[in-house]
Amino acid sequence: MENDPNNILDEVTKxxxxxxxxxxxxxxxxxxxxxxxxxxxxxxxKNEPGWLLEFRLNAYRKWLGMTEPxxxxxxxxxxxxxxxxxxxxxxxxxxxxxxxxxDPELIETFNKLGISLEEQKRxxxxxxxxxxxxxxxxxxxxxxxxxxxxxxxxxxxxxxxVPDLVKQYLGTVVPxxxxxxxxxxxxxxxxxxxxxxxxxxxxPIELSTYFRINAANTGxxxxxxxxxxxxxxxxxxxxxxxxxxxxxxxxxxxxxxxxLKDAEVKxxxxxxxxxGNKQGEGGIYNFVTKRGICKGxxxxxxxxxxxxxxxxxxxxxxxxxxxxxxxxxFYSVAVTNNYQQADTGSKMIHLGRNSKSTIISKGISAxxxxxxxxxxxxxxxxxLNSRNFSQCDSLLLGDKCGxxxxxxxxxxxxxxxxxxxxxxxKISDDQLFYCNQRGISTESAIGLIVNGYAREVLKQLxxxxxxxxxxxxxxxxxxxxx
Amino acid sequence: MLSIKNLRASINGKEILRGINLEIxxxxxxxxxxxxxxxxxxxxxxxxxxxxxxxxxxxxxxRGKNLLEMPVEDRSSEGIFLSFQYPVEIPGVSITNFMRTxxxxxxxxHGLDPMPANEFLAKMxxxxxxxxxxxxxxxxxxxxxxxxxxxxxxxxxxxxxLEPALAILDETDSGLDIDALKVVANGVxxxxxxxxxxxxxxxxxxxxxxxxxxxxHVLFDGRIVRSGGKELAMELEEKGYEWIKAEA
Numbered sequence: 001m002e003n004d005p006n007n008i009l010d011e012v013t014k015x016x017x018x019x020x021x022x023x024x025x026x027x028x029x030x031x032x033x034x035x036x037x038x039x040x041x042x043x044x045x046k047n048e049p050g051w052l053l054e055f056r057l058n059a060y061r062k063w064l065g066m067t068e069p070x071x072x073x074x075x076x077x078x079x080x081x082x083x084x085x086x087x088x089x090x091x092x093x094x095x096x097x098x099x100x101x102x103d104p105e106l107i108e109t110f111n112k113l114g115i116s117l118e119e120q121k122r123x124x125x126x127x128x129x130x131x132x133x134x135x136x137x138x139x140x141x142x143x144x145x146x147x148x149x150x151x152x153x154x155x156x157x158x159x160x161x162v163p164d165l166v167k168q169y170l171g172t173v174v175p176x177x178x179x180x181x182x183x184x185x186x187x188x189x190x191x192x193x194x195x196x197x198x199x200x201x202x203x204p205i206e207l208s209t210y211f212r213i214n215a216a217n218t219g220x221x222x223x224x225x226x227x228x229x230x231x232x233x234x235x236x237x238x239x240x241x242x243x244x245x246x247x248x249x250x251x252x253x254x255x256x257x258x259x260l261k262d263a264e265v266k267x268x269x270x271x272x273x274x275x276g277n278k279q280g281e282g283g284i285y286n287f288v289t290k291r292g293i294c295k296g297x298x299x300x301x302x303x304x305x306x307x308x309x310x311x312x313x314x315x316x317x318x319x320x321x322x323x324x325x326x327x328x329x330f331y332s333v334a335v336t337n338n339y340q341q342a343d344t345g346s347k348m349i350h351l352g353r354n355s356k357s358t359i360i361s362k363g364i365s366a367x368x369x370x371x372x373x374x375x376x377x378x379x380x381x382x383x384l385n386s387r388n389f390s391q392c393d394s395l396l397l398g399d400k401c402g403x404x405x406x407x408x409x410x411x412x413x414x415x416x417x418x419x420x421x422x423x424x425x426k427i428s429d430d431q432l433f434y435c436n437q438r439g440i441s442t443e444s445a446i447g448l449i450v451n452g453y454a455r456e457v458l459k460q461l462x463x464x465x466x467x468x469x470x471x472x473x474x475x476x477x478x479x480x481x482x
Numbered sequence: 483m484l485s486i487k488n489l490r491a492s493i494n495g496k497e498i499l500r501g502i503n504l505e506i507x508x509x510x511x512x513x514x515x516x517x518x519x520x521x522x523x524x525x526x527x528x529x530x531x532x533x534x535x536x537x538x539x540x541x542x543x544x545r546g547k548n549l550l551e552m553p554v555e556d557r558s559s560e561g562i563f564l565s566f567q568y569p570v571e572i573p574g575v576s577i578t579n580f581m582r583t584x585x586x587x588x589x590x591x592h593g594l595d596p597m598p599a600n601e602f603l604a605k606m607x608x609x610x611x612x613x614x615x616x617x618x619x620x621x622x623x624x625x626x627x628x629x630x631x632x633x634x635x636x637x638x639x640x641x642x643x644l645e646p647a648l649a650i651l652d653e654t655d656s657g658l659d660i661d662a663l664k665v666v667a668n669g670v671x672x673x674x675x676x677x678x679x680x681x682x683x684x685x686x687x688x689x690x691x692x693x694x695x696x697x698x699h700v701l702f703d704g705r706i707v708r709s710g711g712k713e714l715a716m717e718l719e720e721k722g723y724e725w726i727k728a729e730a
Binding site: 431433436438440441448449453456 | 553572580587588
């Protein structure tokens with residue numbers, strides 16, 4: 001049994017942030033700061049077509065006229081956007097035939113993370129598109145996927161290989177001026193993943209991408225585009241671990257999902273960016289825009305997230321339910337400890353008739369952290385007979401943390417039903433004593449109780465992710481009760 | 483096995499246990515009876531190590547070790563098991579997962595590797611069969627939505643899994659119908675061995691028809707006011723506690 005809770009708990013006792021190392025690989029970087037020149041540099045580096053450069057420049061010009069949002073329940077010092085390097089790529093880049101040709105240091109990094117490509121390839125049946133910083137290093141299983149017509153590659157590759165598909169869908173779910181951070185990403189995004197599942201194809205394997213921040217002062221601006229054509233199905237997983245850093249690192253990603261008629265896209269993520277130390281110094285600023293659109297009738301998009309990392313998390317995976325009979329789901333566990341701040345939730349915008357959405361949010365706060373759920377459920381005039389069910393639970397550990405819920409509900413028709421349930425609870429002394437009396441230490445007991453509390457969400461994850469997520473929950477809450 | 487000397491304990495400055503003396507030897511079953519509010523459950527909690535109670539005086543020696551210096555989980559690993567009067571719910575945690583964690587934490591305490599999964603599952607099956615416990619229990623969340631009887635059976639099941647040297651049953655019979663009571667008592671009897679002991683706390687004599695004690699103690703006002711054989715329980719049943727109160 002891989003998911004032995006006791007192995008998990010062993011790891012809990014190990015202490016410091018486990019993935020706090022970084023790899024020393026020669027980088028080719030853009031000069032610090034943001035200007036039209038930087039954007040031209042990035043675009044040229046990636047040998048992009050003119051329309052994409054225009055897309056970037058447009059976004060940049062819009063961004064110049066925008067201001068950082070202040071409505072979130074978050075506090076951080078101002079970000080100096082001119083002090084960031086917007087492009088960094090491993091220098092040695094050539095087509096590789098086997099793992100032997102991959103930079104040994106990189107392999108070492110993967111080994112430390114426990115995601116050896118070789119092992120992944122042989123044992124798990126998971127295709128891994130491993131992203132170190134900005135440029136995709138290695139794509140596996142692409143042959144298997146190609147046979148089915150599935151395109152799964154880095155975003156840059158897709159721009160070269162299938163420019164028409166990219167052009168058709170890029171920015172259609174998250175417009176380049178959607179919000180401040182989306183505009184920034186649209187201007188400077190370096191790489192990310194692209195996925196297209198053709199009509200009627202059921203993707204036979206879980207697709208997985210590991211993102212990793214790996215250079216000082218390099219902001220990460222991934223761009224992911226997933227298109228499920230009519231009647232297709234795909235389960236896509238994204239996981240993050242980041243090396244320890246003293247300075248705050250900005251991370252502003254965009255994920256766009258398009259589900260056409262009868263398509264289903266399931267997107268799972270475990271986010272574990274460096275959260276900063278126990279005093280709240282350092283850590284990643286994570287400002288992410290994730291949105292999917294159920295464009296065709298009977299389509300379905302499901303987000304599942306486990307958020308344990310980052311100093312600041314600003315993230316609202318959303319679904320626009322445009323077609324009739326569409327389904328949108330959001331399952332979330334967000335853990336904050338020490339001085340972490342999270343403002344996260346979901347938006348369900350119902351446009352189609354008989355559309356259904358579910359929001360299950362489980363917040364866990366410990367230490368001096370602040371954990372907010374922010375959600376919008378909107379039933380438009382046209383969305384007759386639609387339904388939403390939202391459940392927002394908060395679990396508090398200790399008495400110095402905060403949990404907040406900001407649910408927004410807008411209903412413009414009479415036939416839709418919106419339900420919202422919320423609870424706040426603490427781990428009781430009775431529960432801890434009960435566990436202790438069975439020989440279970442307090443630390444282990446908290447891991448157990450928290451995993452039980454989050455089970456409804458964890459069970460939505462693919463198996464291998466569920467295991468990782470369980471470990472992360474326990475590790476993140478280490479030392480939170482004393 | 484267990485030796486309690488002059489134990490005094492209080493909660494929020496109010497003294498509950500006022501000088502308890504108790505000796506339990508391997509193979510024995512002791513019953514503690516007494517009216518409500520005389521400190522029976524407090525005694526169980528203090529042995530287990532619940533920190534809401536303040537130990538003012540006295541000692542508890544368990545198999546040569548001073549229990550009062552140990553955290554709750556170490557006492558458990560040393561072989562103290564408490565069957566709770568009101569077992570708490572732990573939503574989302576399956577009994578299987580809970581028990582594996584407990585078994586393996588106890589093994590870790592004794593320097594042993596975790597029990598292999600197949601061995602563990604086989605042990606669960608064996609104990610369920612032995613105790614005549616419905617198979618479904620193991621996949622449900624700990625005590626969540628359990629009936630009173632199910633909760634108590636689950637306590638006995640956990641006891642069987644952990645194989646303690648000393649099991650304390652705190653009012654295990656409260657809220658049980660006669661069938662559940664038989665299952666529980668039957669389980670305890672099957673688990674009796676020459677090298678373990680039981681401390682059965684009960685308000686009524688009924689349970690002692692099924693779990694026959696070697697020694698019966700009567701607790702009143704924080705002290706053991708009388709000890710005797712199993713016939714003492716019968717006498718109490720007949721005369722009620724007023725008789726003891728009058729004597730005390």
